[in-house]
Amino acid sequence: MKTTPDTLVQRYLKDLGGELRSLPGNRRREIMSEVEGHLAEARSALATDSEASIRAMLEQMGDPTEIAAEARERFGIRTAASSTPWLEIAALLVLVVPFAGWLASLLMLWLSQVWSRRDKVIGTVFGPVTGTIVVLVSLLFPSVGTGLTFVPLGAVLAAAATVVYLAVRLVASSRQVVEAP
């Protein structure tokens, strides 16, 4: 694509929009529309509409990352730690190991600072509750199978459901932003 003054401005606004994505929509739109208006005013005040003068104008406007950092600070928004959540991944991996692994994963679950209290409670009771339901079903319908086939099946189902739930919450929390009151 040929670089023209228009494409330079469009690219700048697109970059800024991307950088501001962790802001609530109405504030992102407000800042975007103000920056866009400012650029239009600044551009009409330029002596020449050359590529060089547009670049200088955008430079003066500032790096989109810098504007976005300022916005996050002004609104008390922090993006969740972007480092890899090793503790949480380990908790999910050992959860599938019967009993001892499950206990270890419970410990890591409660040590984690990523999952919320609610997630921790759900993650803890989900396994036993699912397991109990499966055992109850096996008692109610003995014709379907014996307890011997149901208990391992119940354990696997309970572990899998817990892993899926906690993994979903883990991904959701990495996208979450926290706003100051």
Next chain:
Amino acid sequence: MVPGKRDSLITQMRRGTLEYCVLALLRKEPRYGFDLVRGLGDVDGLITSEGTIYPLLSRLRRDGLVETTWQESPTGPPRRYYELTPAGRRALEMFTQEWNRFTQAVDRLLTEGEQP
């Protein structure tokens, strides 16, 4: 002083005062963003990136220190004008008093050190 240290000093001083400089620029009359940036640009070192003023203006509006109205522009699309609210005026008065007291005390210390 090493340049990096000077930069961070200016950044810190700017951080605490910029919002009141914006409020001060609005004391007499409502102004729009581009015009405000030009006003701030007259003070050396106050803003390095013009765009960083807009998150600040948005925050001031959310805090109820300024309010905005759209007004027609003679040249282009309508402009968003920023205007002090009574709360914004009070905040500015409070800052002006504290600032005067603070700078006088600091000035006194800085000049005292120069005396033999």
